[in-house]
Amino acid sequence: MTWEAGADLLVVGTGVAGLTAALRAREAGLRVLVVSKDSVSAGNTGWAQGGIAVVRPDELDPGDSLHKHVEDTLTAGVGLCSPEAVRAILADGAEAIGRLRAAGAEFDAVDGRLARTREGGHQAFRVIHAGGDATGAEVQRALVSAVRGGGIPVLEEHCVVELLRGEGGAIAGALAMDSRSRPGVLHAPAVLLATGGLGQLYAATTNPEVSTADGVALALRAGAAVADLEFVQFHPTVLYAAGQARGRRPLVTEAVRGEGAVLLDVRGERVMDGVHPLGDLAPRDVVSAAITRRAADTGAEHVFLDATGIPGFAERFPTVHASCREAGIDPSSEPIPVASAAHYSCGGVVSDVDGRTAVTGLYAAGEVACTGLHGANRLASNSLLEGLVVGGRAAAAVAKDLGCGLLSRSPVGEVEPPAFAVVERDLLQRTMSRHAGIGRSEDGMAEASAVLDRNSVVRPLRTRSAVEDASLTLTAQALLAAARLRAESRGCHRRTDFPDTDDLRWRRSAVLRLDASGWLFHTGAGIARTAA
Structure with missing residues (x-):
């Protein structure tokens, strides 16, 4: 050292x-x-x-x-x-x-x-x-x-x-x-x-470049358990710009809808009408799924957020206003093009x-x-x-x-950088965005797992980029394992092949660990959840 x-x-x-x-x-x-x-x-x-x-x-x-x-x-x-x-x-x-x-x-x-x-x-x-x-x-x-x-x-x-x-x-x-x-x-x-967080698992995210799931990987390798990794919240409204759908995208805070903005599709029709009692202020998983469906139905890559009725928009939301103006949009007079992106684990x-x-x-x-x-x-x-x-x-x-004496200082001998599986980041992000974003299926996630397995190479972690890529690789595998295990749709986790919520089997958090060989395994019982 x-x-x-x-x-x-x-x-x-x-x-x-x-x-x-x-x-x-x-x-x-x-x-x-x-x-x-x-x-x-x-x-x-x-x-x-x-x-x-x-x-x-x-x-x-x-x-x-x-x-x-x-x-x-x-x-x-x-x-x-x-x-x-x-x-x-x-x-x-x-x-x-x-x-x-x-x-x-x-x-x-x-x-x-x-x-x-x-x-x-x-x-x-x-x-x-x-x-x-x-x-x-x-x-x-x-x-x-x-x-x-x-x-x-x-x-x-x-x-x-x-x-x-x-x-x-x-x-x-x-x-x-x-x-x-x-x-x-x-x-x-x-x-x-x-x-x-772990937003860099995906091609488009609100997270900065440092959000490469390091903590999840460090904890797993140290013997700790992880749970609920399948529940990745996609922010309903990030600023959409044609040709700029990758990397960190500026988000348009939910408070804009809290002040009265409404979601419209490219035909000018309300996106959230009849979807949820809270309308445009429904929980994020509901809004994100609705935006994704409506964009697909209209053949567009985005919808619009109409905030033209909010007085003093620039003063109330200066960060959003600056991002919009940089993209050539005046939110006080025209709707903001928005899409969903990976936001929170x-x-x-x-x-x-x-x-x-x-x-x-x-x-x-x-x-x-x-x-x-x-x-x-x-x-x-x-x-x-x-x-x-x-x-x-x-x-x-x-x-x-x-x-209380529960923690003690232990001597540490000579330590060499470890070697772990790494998948090239662009391939990993494209694979996860395609198969583990909003709307998942067993076939798609099985393909994603196979892609990661085929393209993983064990490398010594001698640079920051290698450390980050190894963290993303292990966490992607863990997320896919958890998402494939949960054969239902609940919250942020939407399965196209299992669209219903199954409280009888899945009102519990599945827990994953690494075994001595470095393989992920489900601990079995998980954490049962009870009503309030």
């Missing part, structure tokens, strides 16, 4: 969950080290436009309550949420927002009260926002400033290659590489995965509401984790809240586990 570093807690990722955990762990007196593949400001959080869904007792709609927020979350999750996890996480939301504001985050306000909007799946106006449609950017700014101001060290442009384990399989740290691909060891009895590394996984010393928070909050379909704007709450709870759990 060419370099070494150590800490009590190693935080992998610099989104809302990771930075919140770092701050709370430092408050608890722990030595913290944060690792970021790019700059400390990179990641999914900064791109979040919608807001944070939270019921604050001192400012809420008449008739709204924490119970109502729980109800909406459970409804969106279509039977696969953990009611206990939902209640626990949402109940901590108001305090988490208070901490975030104390750290310097500034939210939009009207007459001294936080402004609230409504998004898809919500019965009330409970989504707070910043800069109109720049909530994620403001949250990221505030957390980065607090981390820097608190003197918490951040290794920027460092990539974690593999988690290291000591006696009894407990976490002992991580193998990483710097920007020049030089390997080094990070010693720590506790590692928190806060690596974000509802599943991930199995963990509890305190971030603990089944591997001693390994914790997960944010989009990479599967706490039971989202189930089969995330309720809009619950994600930033989850990162704030579970990130903080995970830091407290690490401090408690260290104090």
Whole structure:
């Protein structure tokens, strides 16, 4: 190894969950080290436009309550949420927002009260926002400033290659590489995965380039379980531009529909009429599926979002307005062409509401984790809240586990970069988009699995791109395995060969692990879900 570093807690990722955990762990007196593949400001959080869904007792709609927020979350999750996890996480939301504001985050306000909007799946106006449609950017700014101001060290442009384990399989740290691909060891009895999502599995996504499913792959190889990977939420409305359907696409926040915009097909007919009682504010899986069907029916690659009736659009949604103007569209006078794109992973590394996984010393928070909050379909704007709450709870759990002697420092010997299967990224993305997007079938997913198997090559992970491609390859195989197993349609998971929901067989989360040979296997019983 060419370099070494150590800490009590190693935080992998610099989104809302990771930075919140770092701050709370430092408050608890722990030595913290944060690792970021790019700059400390990179990641999914900064791109979040919608807001944070939270019921604050001192400012809420008449008739709204924490119970109502729980109800909406459970409804969106279509039977696969953990009611206990939902209640626990949402109940901590108001305090988490208070901490975030104390750290310097500034939210939009009207007459001294936080402004609230409504998004898809919500019965009330409970989504707070910043800069109109720049909530994620403001949250990221505030957390980065607090981390820097608190003197918490951040290794920027460092990539974690593999988690290291000591006696009894407990976490002992991580193998990483710097920007020049030089390997080094990070010693720590506790590692928190806060690596974000897996949007780069697909050709078109709202996620940044760093969202390559690293956390899922690291956890699987360390012996942890994953669940609900088949539930990938496609954002209903990303800006469509002919010839620019690949890579990260600008999203058009759901709050635009919350303010009155409506979806129209290329013939000018309402897309959501008769589809769902909430119309254009139906849950995202319903809207995405409807857009995909209507586009196919009309022979178009997109539909339109008509926001011309919203006064002051440029001031209310400056980020969306700027993206539209860059594409030559004036949303105040013409409808916005939109399509669906991979947006959010509802599943991930199995963990509890305190971030603990089944591997001693390994914790997960944010989009990479599967706490039971989202189930089969995330309720809009619950994600930033989850990162704030579970990130903080995970830091407290690490401090408690260290104090109780549950975690120990294990020596790490000489470590060489591992070698894993890699599929060329463009082929992988095209294959997953074609066969594992909105509308899946056994034949298509079997073909996708065969393509990945035929084109995988085992390579040593000596560069960041190799690490990312190996993560995408393993996660794609896991997602396909989970999606083929779930022979029903539920939430984000739509099977054209099994269009109905089967509560008798599938009101449970299938759990996957890697066996000693590196093969994915289903653990059998899964996690049964019960009604609220």
